[in-house]
Amino acid sequence: MEIFYDVLIDPFVQMVEAPDFLLQVLWEGLVSGVLYALIALGFVLIFKSSRIFNFAQGIMVVFAALTLVGLHENGVPAWLAVPLTLGVMYVLAVGVERVVLRPLVGQPDIILFMATIGVTLFLIGFGEFVFGGENKVMITEALGIPTGAFEFYPFDGFLLIEQKDLTAVIMAVLLVIALITFLNRSSMGRAIRALGDDHQAALSVGISLSTIWVIVWFIAGVIALATGVVWGARAGVSFALEVIAYKALPVLMLGGLESVAGAIVGGLAIGILEKLFEIYWGQPFLGGNTETWFAFILALLVLLFRPQGLFGERIIERV
Amino acid sequence: MNMLVTPETRSNAATTAKEPEVLLDLENVSLSFGGVKAITNISFNIMKGEIRAIIGPNGAGKTSMLNVINGFYQPQEGKITFNGKTRRSMKPHLAVSQGIARTFQNVALFKGMSTLDNIMAGRATRMKSSMFWQILYYGPARNEEIEHRKKVEEIIDFLEIQHIRRTPVGKLPYGLQKRVELARALAMEPDLLLLDEPMAGMNLEEKEDMSRFILDVNDQLGTTIALIEHDMGVVMDLSDRVVVLDYGRKIADGPPEEVQSNQEVIDAYLGVSH
Amino acid sequence: MLYRTSGQFKTSYESDQALFPVKQDAWLLMVILVAAYVVFPLTASEFTFKALLVPVLIYSLAAMGLNILTGFAGQLSLGTAGFMGVGAYACYKLTTIFPEMNVLVALALSGLFSAAVGVAFGLPSLRIKGFYLAIATLASQFFLVWLFEKWAWLYNYNASGAIEVRTMEFFGIVVTGPTASPVTQYYFVLAVVTIICFAMINLTRGRYGRMWKAVRDMDIAAELVGINLMRAKLTAFAVSSYVVGIAGALLVFFWKGAAEPNLFDIPLSFQILFIAIIGGLGSILGNFLGAILIVALPVVLNVLPETLGISINSATMEHVNDMIVGALIIMFLIVEPHGLARFWALIREKLIIWPYPH
Numbered sequence: 001m002e003i004f005y006d007v008l009i010d011p012f013v014q015m016v017e018a019p020d021f022l023l024q025v026l027w028e029g030l031v032s033g034v035l036y037a038l039i040a041l042g043f044v045l046i047f048k049s050s051r052i053f054n055f056a057q058g059i060m061v062v063f064a065a066l067t068l069v070g071l072h073e074n075g076v077p078a079w080l081a082v083p084l085t086l087g088v089m090y091v092l093a094v095g096v097e098r099v100v101l102r103p104l105v106g107q108p109d110i111i112l113f114m115a116t117i118g119v120t121l122f123l124i125g126f127g128e129f130v131f132g133g134e135n136k137v138m139i140t141e142a143l144g145i146p147t148g149a150f151e152f153y154p155f156d157g158f159l160l161i162e163q164k165d166l167t168a169v170i171m172a173v174l175l176v177i178a179l180i181t182f183l184n185r186s187s188m189g190r191a192i193r194a195l196g197d198d199h200q201a202a203l204s205v206g207i208s209l210s211t212i213w214v215i216v217w218f219i220a221g222v223i224a225l226a227t228g229v230v231w232g233a234r235a236g237v238s239f240a241l242e243v244i245a246y247k248a249l250p251v252l253m254l255g256g257l258e259s260v261a262g263a264i265v266g267g268l269a270i271g272i273l274e275k276l277f278e279i280y281w282g283q284p285f286l287g288g289n290t291e292t293w294f295a296f297i298l299a300l301l302v303l304l305f306r307p308q309g310l311f312g313e314r315i316i317e318r319v
Numbered sequence: 320m321n322m323l324v325t326p327e328t329r330s331n332a333a334t335t336a337k338e339p340e341v342l343l344d345l346e347n348v349s350l351s352f353g354g355v356k357a358i359t360n361i362s363f364n365i366m367k368g369e370i371r372a373i374i375g376p377n378g379a380g381k382t383s384m385l386n387v388i389n390g391f392y393q394p395q396e397g398k399i400t401f402n403g404k405t406r407r408s409m410k411p412h413l414a415v416s417q418g419i420a421r422t423f424q425n426v427a428l429f430k431g432m433s434t435l436d437n438i439m440a441g442r443a444t445r446m447k448s449s450m451f452w453q454i455l456y457y458g459p460a461r462n463e464e465i466e467h468r469k470k471v472e473e474i475i476d477f478l479e480i481q482h483i484r485r486t487p488v489g490k491l492p493y494g495l496q497k498r499v500e501l502a503r504a505l506a507m508e509p510d511l512l513l514l515d516e517p518m519a520g521m522n523l524e525e526k527e528d529m530s531r532f533i534l535d536v537n538d539q540l541g542t543t544i545a546l547i548e549h550d551m552g553v554v555m556d557l558s559d560r561v562v563v564l565d566y567g568r569k570i571a572d573g574p575p576e577e578v579q580s581n582q583e584v585i586d587a588y589l590g591v592s593h
Numbered sequence: 594m595l596y597r598t599s600g601q602f603k604t605s606y607e608s609d610q611a612l613f614p615v616k617q618d619a620w621l622l623m624v625i626l627v628a629a630y631v632v633f634p635l636t637a638s639e640f641t642f643k644a645l646l647v648p649v650l651i652y653s654l655a656a657m658g659l660n661i662l663t664g665f666a667g668q669l670s671l672g673t674a675g676f677m678g679v680g681a682y683a684c685y686k687l688t689t690i691f692p693e694m695n696v697l698v699a700l701a702l703s704g705l706f707s708a709a710v711g712v713a714f715g716l717p718s719l720r721i722k723g724f725y726l727a728i729a730t731l732a733s734q735f736f737l738v739w740l741f742e743k744w745a746w747l748y749n750y751n752a753s754g755a756i757e758v759r760t761m762e763f764f765g766i767v768v769t770g771p772t773a774s775p776v777t778q779y780y781f782v783l784a785v786v787t788i789i790c791f792a793m794i795n796l797t798r799g800r801y802g803r804m805w806k807a808v809r810d811m812d813i814a815a816e817l818v819g820i821n822l823m824r825a826k827l828t829a830f831a832v833s834s835y836v837v838g839i840a841g842a843l844l845v846f847f848w849k850g851a852a853e854p855n856l857f858d859i860p861l862s863f864q865i866l867f868i869a870i871i872g873g874l875g876s877i878l879g880n881f882l883g884a885i886l887i888v889a890l891p892v893v894l895n896v897l898p899e900t901l902g903i904s905i906n907s908a909t910m911e912h913v914n915d916m917i918v919g920a921l922i923i924m925f926l927i928v929e930p931h932g933l934a935r936f937w938a939l940i941r942e943k944l945i946i947w948p949y950p951h
Contacts, residue, residue, distance in 0.1 A: 100923055100927075103927045110723075111926050113669075113727075114870055114922065115922070115923050115927075117866070117922065118922030118923040118926065119919065120919070121867075121915050121916075122915070122916050122919030122923070123919070124912075125912045125913065125914070125915025125916030125917075125918075126912075128912040128915070129909065129916065133908060246735075246859075250728065250732075252728065253725055253729070286743065289739060289742070290739070292735045292738070292739050293736040296728070296729075296731055296732030296735055297736060299728070299729075299732070300732045303721050304720055389817065391813075391817065411816045412816050412817070412819050412821050414817070415818060415819030416819060420818075427811055427814035427817070428814070429807045429810035429811055430810050431806060431809070431810050432807070432810060436803050440803045440818055441818050443800070443804060443807070443819050443820045453795060453796055454792040455795065460799060460800075461610075463800075464799060465606045465607060465610065468606045468610065469606065507818065507819065
C-alpha cells in the first residue's frame with residue numbers, strides 16, 4: 001500500500017504543499033514546450049504544403065544556430081551574422097528544392113521522408129566539417145538577449161524566471177502571430193494552405209510548386225534559426241541538441257501532422273507534462289532522465305486510443 | 320479449363336437450376352457515416368448460381384453495399400444472412416473463409432508483387448504450414464506451395480494470363496490488371512464473387528473478353544456473382560436480376576427488362592427532381 | 594554467354610520453385626561462399642577481420658532484420674538499435690545466469706527476448722500507420738536505451754555501467770573475449786549469418802513473404818483477400834526483431850567485446866536503416882551490398898589520404914563520411930529507389946540476354 005500512496009498520492013501532496021516550486025516546474029516545462037512547438041510548427045508548414053515529413057527540421061535548428069555562432073566566431077559582427085545566416089538558410093531551401101525535392105516529386109511519401117533523413121545526415125556532416133563538432137556558446141549578449149533573472153515571491157515562496165527564457169517565450173509568440181497572419185492574410189499564405197488541402201487542385205489554378213517549396217523551406221529555416229538561438233542560449237550549440245529536435249516528433253503525433261494549432265497545443269502540453277513527470281515521478285521513482293522517452297510513450301498511448309491524434313479528423317477508409 | 324469443374328460444383332449448378340436457393344439475404348440494412356446516410360433500409364437477396372447486378376447513379380451507395388456484404392463496413396442496422404449464417408458485423412478478413420471474394424473499383428492489387436504472387440496471395444487463408452517448415456522450405460511447406468501453385472496455374476490458364484506470370488503487376492496495363500484481380504478473387508474459390516465495376520475504363524474488346532470470363536466463371540465454376548456496372552448493355556446481357564439504388568435507397572429490383580422500363584429508374588438516371 | 598538461361602527448361606513446379614531456378618545463380622553463390630569460407634580466412638589480416646569482414650556480416654544481418662519489417666512488410670522502423678540492444682543484453686544476462694550454456698543456444702534464445710519486445714512495441718502498428726508508426730518506433734528506441742542505462746541488473750551492477758564479454762568456449766574453442774582469435778570469431782559470425790540468411794530467403798519467398806508484401810503494397814486489399822493484418826504485422830515484427838536481436842548480440846559478443854548503453858542509440862538505428870535503403874528495401878541480397886558500402890566507405894576515407902600522402906585528421910574524415918553517406922542516400926533515392934540490389938538485377942538481366950539488346 002505504501003508504494004501506491006507514494007506514487008499516486010504523495011506527488012500531488014507535494015505540489016500543493018510547495019506551490020511556488022510547482023510554478024517553477026510549470027514555467028520550465030512551458031519554456032521547453034514553446035520550443036518543441038516551434039520545431040513542430042516548422043514540420044507542419046512543410047508537411048501541409050508538400051506532404052513531406054521533414055525529418056531534417058530538428059537538424060536545421062542546430063545547423064542555423066551553428067552557422068550563426070560560427071560566423072560570429074570568425075569575426076562577423078552579430079548585426080551582420082543574423083542576415084547572413086538567414087541567407088544561408090535561403091540557399092539551403094533553394095538547394096533542397098533543386099537537388100532533393102524536384103527530382104523526387106511524385107514519389108511515394110516514404111521515399112521523400114527517407115530523403116530528408118539523407119539531408120539530415122548531410123547537414124550534420126557539413127555543419128561539423130565547416131564549423132567543427134565541439135560544443136559552442138550561443139552569442140547571447142551580442143544579439144542583445146538579456147541574461148538576468150526576475151525573482152518573484154508567490155505563495156510566500158520563490159520563483160525564478162530567467163530573462164532569456166522570457167525572451168524565448170515572447171519571441172515565439174510573436175513568431176507564431178506573424179506566421180498565422182502570413183498564412184491567413186497574404187496571397188502566398190493562402191496558396192500554401194491551398195496546397196495543403198489539395199495538391200492537384202492547387203496546381204491546376206496556377207500555383208507554382210517550386211516557388212512555394214522554396215518559400216516554405218525558407219520559413220521553416222527562419223523558425224529553425226529563432227528556435228536555435230533561444231535553445232542555444234539555454235543549452236549551448238552542438239549537434240547534441242538534435243535530441244530536443246526529436247521531441248517535436250511526439251508533438252506531431254499528438255497534434256496531427258497538419259494542424260498549426262495542434263503543434264502549438266501539443267508542444268506546450270508535452271513540455272509541461274514531461275517536466276512534471278520527471279520532477280514528481282521520474283526522479284524519485286525511476287532514476288531520472290525520463291524526459292528522453294516520456295513524450296514518445298505519452299504520444300503513443302494517446303494515439304492508441306485516438307489514432308488520428310488529438311486534432312485530426314476521423315478517417316473513413318475507402319476501397 | 321475442364322480441370323476446374325469438379326463433379327461437385329457441376330452437381331451444385333444442376334440443383335440450383337431446379338430449385339433456387341437463397342445464398343445471401345439482406346434485411347433492412349442501414350449504414351451511415353457520422354450522420355451522413357450511405358445506405359437506408361435496403362433489403363434484397365442473391366440466389367445461388369445467379370448473376371446479380373447492382374446499378375445506380377454515382378453516389379447511390381453501390382460500393383458501400385459491397386463493403387457491407389464483405390464486412391469492410393459495419394451496418395448500424397439490419398441483418399445479413401449468408402449461406403444460412405446470420406450476422407450483423409464481421410471482421411473483413413473472415414469474409415474470404417466464409418466464401419466471399421471481391422474485386423475493386425480502383426484496382427487493388429499488390430503492385431510490387433508478380434502476377435503469380437498476387438494470385439497466390441488469394442490462397443492465403445488456405446495455406447497453413449508452420450513457420451518452422453517455411454524456414455526450411457521443405458516438407459509440408461514445399462508440398463503446400465506446389466499444391467496451391469497447381470491450382471493457381473489452372474486459374475492462370477483459365478483467364479489466359481500465362482504470359483504475364485512473372486511480371487510485377489504495377490507494370491501491367493489496366494485491362495490486364497483487372498483480369499489479374501479477377502484471378503486473385505477466383506483463387507479464393509468463393510461461393511459469392513463481388514465485382515466492383517469490372518469493366519470500368521476498358522475498351523470494347525477488353526469488355527467483351529471480361530464479359531466472357533464472367534459468364535465462364537458463372538457457368539463452369541458455378542460461382543454466384545454480384546456485380547456493379549455502369550455499362551447498361553453489359554448489365555442487360557450478363558445479369559439474371561438487377562437491383563437499382565439511388566441516394567442509398569432501393570428503387571427497383573427485378574429482371575433486366577423490367578427494371579429498364581421502370582419509371583423511377585429512368586428518372587433517377589435522367590435526374591428528374593424529386 | 595555466361596548467364597544464358599535458354600536450354601534450362603522447367604518441367605515441374607518443384608524445379609521452378611527451387612532456390613535457384615537459374616543455374617548460373619547457384620554457381621555465383623558457390624563462388625561467394627568459397628570466397629567467404631576459404632579465401633578470406635586464408636588471406637585476410639587481423640585488421641581486415643575487425644574493421645571490414647566481421648562488421649559487414651553483422652550489419653548485414655541487422656539490416657536484413659530491418660528489411661523484413663520495413664522492406665517486406667512495409668512498417669517503417671527507426672528503432673532498430675534498441676532491439677539490437679535487447680538481444681545483446683539478453684545474451685549477456687543469459688550467459689551470466691547460466692554460465693554453462695552453449696554460446697549458440699544463448700544467442701538463439703536472446704533473439705527470442707528481442708522478438709518479444711519487438712512484438713510489444715509492434716502492437717501499436719495495428720492502430721497506427723505510416724509516419725505516426727515511424728515515430729512510435731522511436732519511442733522504443735529512446736525508452737530502451739534509457740532502460741539499459743537505469744536498470745543496473747541488466748549490466749550486473751558494474752560500476753562502469755557497461756557490459757563486458759567474458760571469455761567463452763564453443764566446443765573447446767575460445768570464441769569470445771579478448772583471447773579469441775579474429776578468424777574463429779569471423780567463422781562463427783559467418784556461420785550464424787549464413788544460416789539466418791537462408792532461413793530469411795525461404796521465409797520471404799513463401800507464404801509469410803507474400804503475406805508481408807501484400808500488407809506492404811496495400812493493407813486494405815490484403816485484409817480483404819483474407820490476410821489477418823494483425824497476424825501479418827506481428828509476425829513481421831517478431832521475425833524482424835529476432836534477427837535484429839541476434840545481430841545485436843553478435844555485435845557485442847563477437848566484435849566489440851564490450852558495450853555501453855549509448856552504443857544502441859539512434860545513430861546505430863540510422864546506420865542500419867541506411868544500409869537497408871542503399872542496399873535495397875525488399876531485398877535480401879541488398880543488405881550485404883549496402884553493408885559493404887557503408888562499412889567500407891569510412892575505412893577507405895581513412896586510408897586513402899594517407900596513401901596519397903595527405904594528412905587529414907580522422908574527425909574531419911568522419912564529417913566528410915557523414916556528408917557522403919547523406920548525399921549517397923539522396924542520390925540512390927533519386928536514381929534507383931530500389932537500391933544496389935536492383936542494380937545487380939538489371940546487370941543480371943542484361944547478361945542473360947547478351948549480346949542482344951532486348
